[in-house]
Amino acid sequence: MTRAIGIIAAAAIILLFATLMIVIMPSMQTQSRSHPSEGLEAYSEQALRGRAVYVSQGCVYCHSQQPRDPAQAPDGIRGWGRPSVPGDYSYDNPHLLGTMRTGPDLLNIGARQPSVDWHLAHLYNPRAMVPGSTMPAYPFLFEVMEEKSSTDVEVKLPEAFSTGHRLIATPDALDLVQYLRELDRTYPVKVIPTVEKSAPAATEAQP
Amino acid sequence: MSLSIAFLLAMTFLISVGGLALLVWALANDQFGMGQRAAETIFAPGEVGEVEDPATPSADRASMQQSREAAHQTSNSEELFERTVADQSSRTPVLFWLSSSMIWLLLGSLFGVIASVKLHLPDWLVQDAVLTFGRVRPAHLNVVAYGWASMAGVGVGLFLIPRLFKTALVGGRYAIAGGLIWNAGLMYGTAAILAGLSDGLEWLEFPWQTDIALVIGGALAAVPLILTLLKKRVGHLYVSAWYLIAALVWFPMLFVTANIPNLFVGVDQAMLNWWFAHNVLGLWMTPLGLAAAYYFIPKIIGKPIHSYGLSLIGFWALALFYSQVGLHHLIGGPVPTWAITISIVHSVMMVIPVIAVAVNHHLTMLGSFRLMLYSPTLRFVVLGAMMYTFASVQGSMEALRSVNTITHFTHYTVAHAHMGLYGFLSFVLFGSIYFILPRLLAWEWPHAWAISTHFWLVFVGWGIYFWPLTLGGWLQGLAMLDPARSFMESVTLTQPYLQARSVGGSLMTLGHLVFATHFLMMVTREGPRRDGAPQLPAGRWATKGATS
Numbered sequence: 001m002t003r004a005i006g007i008i009a010a011a012a013i014i015l016l017f018a019t020l021m022i023v024i025m026p027s028m029q030t031q032s033r034s035h036p037s038e039g040l041e042a043y044s045e046q047a048l049r050g051r052a053v054y055v056s057q058g059c060v061y062c063h064s065q066q067p068r069d070p071a072q073a074p075d076g077i078r079g080w081g082r083p084s085v086p087g088d089y090s091y092d093n094p095h096l097l098g099t100m101r102t103g104p105d106l107l108n109i110g111a112r113q114p115s116v117d118w119h120l121a122h123l124y125n126p127r128a129m130v131p132g133s134t135m136p137a138y139p140f141l142f143e144v145m146e147e148k149s150s151t152d153v154e155v156k157l158p159e160a161f162s163t164g165h166r167l168i169a170t171p172d173a174l175d176l177v178q179y180l181r182e183l184d185r186t187y188p189v190k191v192i193p194t195v196e197k198s199a200p201a202a203t204e205a206q207p
Numbered sequence: 208m209s210l211s212i213a214f215l216l217a218m219t220f221l222i223s224v225g226g227l228a229l230l231v232w233a234l235a236n237d238q239f240g241m242g243q244r245a246a247e248t249i250f251a252p253g254e255v256g257e258v259e260d261p262a263t264p265s266a267d268r269a270s271m272q273q274s275r276e277a278a279h280q281t282s283n284s285e286e287l288f289e290r291t292v293a294d295q296s297s298r299t300p301v302l303f304w305l306s307s308s309m310i311w312l313l314l315g316s317l318f319g320v321i322a323s324v325k326l327h328l329p330d331w332l333v334q335d336a337v338l339t340f341g342r343v344r345p346a347h348l349n350v351v352a353y354g355w356a357s358m359a360g361v362g363v364g365l366f367l368i369p370r371l372f373k374t375a376l377v378g379g380r381y382a383i384a385g386g387l388i389w390n391a392g393l394m395y396g397t398a399a400i401l402a403g404l405s406d407g408l409e410w411l412e413f414p415w416q417t418d419i420a421l422v423i424g425g426a427l428a429a430v431p432l433i434l435t436l437l438k439k440r441v442g443h444l445y446v447s448a449w450y451l452i453a454a455l456v457w458f459p460m461l462f463v464t465a466n467i468p469n470l471f472v473g474v475d476q477a478m479l480n481w482w483f484a485h486n487v488l489g490l491w492m493t494p495l496g497l498a499a500a501y502y503f504i505p506k507i508i509g510k511p512i513h514s515y516g517l518s519l520i521g522f523w524a525l526a527l528f529y530s531q532v533g534l535h536h537l538i539g540g541p542v543p544t545w546a547i548t549i550s551i552v553h554s555v556m557m558v559i560p561v562i563a564v565a566v567n568h569h570l571t572m573l574g575s576f577r578l579m580l581y582s583p584t585l586r587f588v589v590l591g592a593m594m595y596t597f598a599s600v601q602g603s604m605e606a607l608r609s610v611n612t613i614t615h616f617t618h619y620t621v622a623h624a625h626m627g628l629y630g631f632l633s634f635v636l637f638g639s640i641y642f643i644l645p646r647l648l649a650w651e652w653p654h655a656w657a658i659s660t661h662f663w664l665v666f667v668g669w670g671i672y673f674w675p676l677t678l679g680g681w682l683q684g685l686a687m688l689d690p691a692r693s694f695m696e697s698v699t700l701t702q703p704y705l706q707a708r709s710v711g712g713s714l715m716t717l718g719h720l721v722f723a724t725h726f727l728m729m730v731t732r733e734g735p736r737r738d739g740a741p742q743l744p745a746g747r748w749a750t751k752g753a754t755s
Contacts, residue, residue, distance in 0.1 A: 003444055004436055004452055010229075011453040011526055015460055015490065017222065018530030023475075023482045025214070026534075026546035032473030056403035058341020064616055068539040072612055074690035084541045089473030094407035097477045099536060101616035101687060102326070104694050126329070132695055134326060134702075136340045137333045 030086035037087030039187030043179070050179030053172050055094060057138070064098035065107040065183070081108035081185060088185045103135055110184040119177040120155045120169050128161035141173035246511035246518075248445045249371070249502060251286035257509045260582040261645035264655045271581035275509060289373065294646045296375035297366050300382035300431070301647060304362030305640060306730065307390050309723045311354025314397075316716040318347035323709045327702055337401045345412045346400045352410070352487070353421065354393050356632055358386070360495030361428050363639040364451050366647070367502055368432055371448045372439035378431040385427030392420025408476070410484035411465055418466040422459060429455040446518040447498040453526065454494035461486050474541050482533040488627065489529030493595075496632040497525075497564065499639045500592045505571055507585050507642070508578055513570040521563030528556040535606040538615060554606030561599040568592040583658045587638025590666070594630030601626060613688060618701060618708075619680025622673050629669055629715075637661070637722065644729050653734030657725040661718050668714025671707055679704025 043051060054060070067075040069083040076082060084107055089095060113119065121128055124142050126135035144165045148154060153174060155167040169177075247255060258268075258275050322344040325331060332338045361382075369376045396417030399405070405412040413421070432455055444452075465483035470476075505512045512518060534542060534550035572589055579586045601623055604610050614620060641658060645651055652658060679701045686697035728734045 004448075007444075007449055007452050008456050010523075011456045012460065014526045015457055015486070015530050017218075018486075019464070019482065020218070021549055022531050022534050022546055023478050026478055026543045027471060027475035029543050030474050030541075032471065032475040055405060055407035056342075057336070057339055058345060058405070060407070060409070061341050061344050066540045072539050073688055077690040078694055086474040086541050088541065089477075091472070093469070093472040093476065095473055095476040095480065096407070097474075097537070097540060099409065099616065099620065102618075102698070130695070132699055134329045134698055136325060136329050138336075138339070139333060140336050 032086050032089055032092075034090075035087050036090035037085060037185075037187070037189050039189070040088060040090060040185070041182075042091050043182055046175050047179040047182040049171075050175035050177065051096075053176040054096065054179055057176075059106075060096045060098045062098075062100050062102035062135070063104065063106045064101050065105060066097045067105055067107055075105060078104065079108075079112050080105040081111070082189070084185060085189050087189065103133075106180070106183055107185055108183060110181040111186045114181055116153070116174075116177055116181070117156050119180055120153065120173060121157050123173060123176070124155050124167060125157065125161055128158055138173070141170050141176070143168045143170060243511060243515055245443045245445070246505070246515040248441055248443050249447075249506055250509075250511070251284050251290065253284060254287070255509055255511060258507060258578065258582070259509065260507045260584045260642060262583045262641035262652055262658065263581050265651065267581045271578055274577045274581065275575065286373070290370060293369035293373065293375050294366070297369050297379060298647045300376070300379040300386070301362050301366045301643065302730070303383050303386045304358050304365060304428075305643070306726075307386060308355050308359035308362060308636075309726050311350050311358060311393065312719050313716075313723055315347055315351035315355050316712075316719050318343050318350060320709065320712050320716055322347050323705070323712045327705045327709065336403060342401050342403065342405075345405060345409070346397055348410070349400060349412055350393070350397055351628070352492070353396075353413075356492055356495075356628060356636065358389065359636045359640065360492065360499075360632075361386075361425075363499050363636060363643065364454075364495060365428070365431065366639075366643045367447055367451065367498060368435050371445050371451075371502070372435050372441055374435060374438050374440045376431050377434035377438055381427045381430035381434075385424040385430075387424075388420050388427065389424030392417040392424060395420070408465075408480045410487060411480065415466065415468070418462070422463060425455075425458060425462075445502070446512075446515070446522060447502045449519070449522050450494035450498035450501070453522075454491055454498070457486070457490035457494075461490065477537060477540070478534060478542060478546070481536040485533035485536065486530060489525070489532065492628065492632055493525070493529070496591070496595065496635045499635050500568060500588055500595070503584060503588045503635075503639060503642060504568055504592065507582055507588075508572070508575045510571060510575065512567045514567060517563045518567050521560040521567070524556075524560035524563065528553045528560065532557065532606065535611065538606075538608060538611045551606050551608065555603050557599060557603050561596060561603075564592075565596040569596070583655075583662065584638040584642040586662060587634045587641065591631050591634030591638065594626060594634065598623065598627040598631050613684035614680060615684070616687070617680040617684040618676050618704070619684060622676035622680055625669070625676075626673055630673070634665075637665070640726070644726070648729065648732075650729065650732060652725065653728050654725065657721055661722045661725070664718030664721065665715050668711045668716075668718060670711070671714065672711030675704045675707035675711075679707075 066084050067080040067082065070076045088107070089097075118129060120142075122130065122135075123138045125137050125139075126133040127137075142155060144163075145152070145168045146166060148166055148168065153169045155169060157163070157167070256275065258272050260268075260271070263271055321332070321338065322340055325340045325343065329340075336342070365376065365379075365382055392413075396413035399414045399417065400412050404414055406414060432451065436452075461483050464470075465479060471479050501512065501518065531553040532550050534547045535554050538547055538551070540547075568589075569592070576589075579589060605614055605620070605623060614623075641652065682704075683697045683701045686692050686700060687694070
């Protein structure tokens with residue numbers, strides 16, 4: 001029994017130590033919550049609702065939100081933005097950094113594609129806007145309506161993809177698009193942790 | 208920054224001194240000294256040299272023993288009979304956890320195939336939000352991780368406990384209650400993910416109600432481990448017991464900490480997320496799989512593991528290094544570089560426990576590989592152990608910045624995950640279940656061909672899953688790194704590999720159907736009746752069984 005207690009205690013201590021090293025220590029340094037980047041604006045009410053739609057539809061499983069350093073990958077050349085810093089995520093809960101790029105990085109999608117019309121058409125039928133796209137279509141974020149009221153937003157599909165019906169965006173779709181439009185971290189940041197600046201790591205990180 | 212470095216140095220110093228003191232203490236107290244004798248704890252006196260696989264058709268068992276080609280005396284000790292009693296003691300809780308895991312395996316496979324097909328048929332099943340890719344994929348992950356792998360792992364653990372401690376299982380009903388709560392939590396959680404009520408963090412999608420159910424259910428399942436431990440009748444705790452005990456300490460620590468709401472936001476939350484997600488593999492699933500492999504490989508072939516001291520070094524090295532690898536999921540991300548480097552270093556250090564385990568598993572098998580022809584359990588478990596070595600070495604390589612730059616954000620990682628959780632863990636669990644059921648039910652598997660069919664379907668299916676996806680992911684990564692190629696190129700080029708993955712995944716699912724049907728026939732005693740009680744030589748069972 002002493003042996004078992006020894007195993008239990010040592011196992012717990014080792015895990016606590018690991019937590020200290022790779023969670024508590026680095027978070028003491030980054031302090032995501034209390035140190036937003038200068039220039040980062042809090043999400044609007046509508047964007048927060050849209051963010052919940054993003055979470056609920058599981059967009060994170062195909063889209064990252066963390067452009068990498070130019071020294072590591074051509075994310076900047078692809079128009080995905082400068083390398084992100086911890087202060088860019090101060091209002092992100094849950095975080096949506098992501099681990100897959102089945103689709104492109106979205107941290108700055110609002111800056112490179114601000115058009116509501118484009119986003120709505122793309123959500124309804126991704127292949128109408130991006131030939132060859134493998135993104136799932138989200139027809140359930142839209143309603144077919146014959147009568148359009150003054151507040152409704154109609155989806156403008158390209159001629160070839162038109163369904164012949166009048167498509168109205170649901171509030172969920174509009175919220176989601178608003179969130180995407182507010183994904184914009186193009187403001188300059190003072191400290192970009194470029195690989196060049198931390199000299200010893202520079203050679204190692206070359207692809 | 209200088210403060211953190213000073214702190215790190217101080218911590219490193221203290222830990223090193225502490226570790227050294229622990230080592231000196233361990234040597235002084237003969238903690239490693241039991242050596243090979245300890246490796247024989249799992250055998251009854253005189254049993255070394257005797258093969259044991261109740262999943263082998265009785266007709267083949269004699270030839271299997273002949274293949275073992277080792278001098279052995281047929282053991283006939285009291286201990287063998289007591290082991291039968293011990294096996295029977297865990298019957299109901301083990302059957303409950305294993306049967307539940309079967310249902311989750313089927314459901315999880317179905318979700319997996321749907322998610323896979325959706326990646327090359329993006330307009331398939333899009334009319335309803337419930338079946339959108341972004342919900343089916345996390346449903347697949349959570350169902351196979353917490354439903355199949357965890358429940359089957361706990362079931363196998365519950366079976367091993369009385370064998371490892373050489374006494375009847377105490378408090379089995381707590382495990383049954385725990386299993387009920389665990390199942391209820393999973394049902395709610397899976398429905399919640401499909402309904403869009405996910406927490407949004409990978410591996411932590413389940414809502415808080417499910418989190419609470421898993422914590423309570425898991426704690427109840429751990430009760431028999433502690434109660435039986437108190438009654439143990441062995442001098443030494445075999446290494447499998449070490450893994451089981453540690454896993455049952457680690458899982459609640461990880462799961463509770465990671466699910467505390469609003470502890471962190473943003474990048475800090477991402478670090479906590481990946482600390483959890485990799486530790487749930489390294490400190491929960493891996494120990495369950497290794498505990499089973501460390502028991503079944505030597506037990507089936509009747510040969511103690513190659514080096515017992517090495518197995519303990521492997522255990523502690525796994526604990527020390529695996530616990531700190533999580534941040535390699537954020538290489539290139541907005542996280543302090545030193546923290547990521549710590550994780551990379553530890554990922555590479557994982558080579559040490561992996562070699563320790565590999566030496567033990569593979570060198571123990573050396574000279575006995577022929578037995579895999581007879582023993583279905585051995586076929587699954589030994590292949591699983593090999594894939595553990597492969598998956599781990601691959602993982603260490605993948606954590607290197609140069610390799611990770613290519614593989615990060617691609618399907619390569621997905622393939623790697625299936626090397627670990629499927630190739631290693633699921634194979635070991637399949638094998639374990641084939642061994643366990645005849646012992647619990649005193650009944651042979653109805654159809655030897657069904658076991659072979661299951662094996663070949665999942666083995667071939669998994670190969671078609673893994674290799675193309677690995678290659679496709681690698682090419683996808685190279686395409687993304689080349690600024691001269693458009694992003695769409697990286698999307699288009701993966702298509703044939705993703706289609707291959709759907710084919711492989713479907714074959715695996717078909718294999719699971721065969722397995723689950725066979726499992727059901729076994730439990731309900733359908734099919735041909737063969738060799739009623741394969742626990743012991745028939746005469747022995749009859750005489751002893753009659754008197755007790």
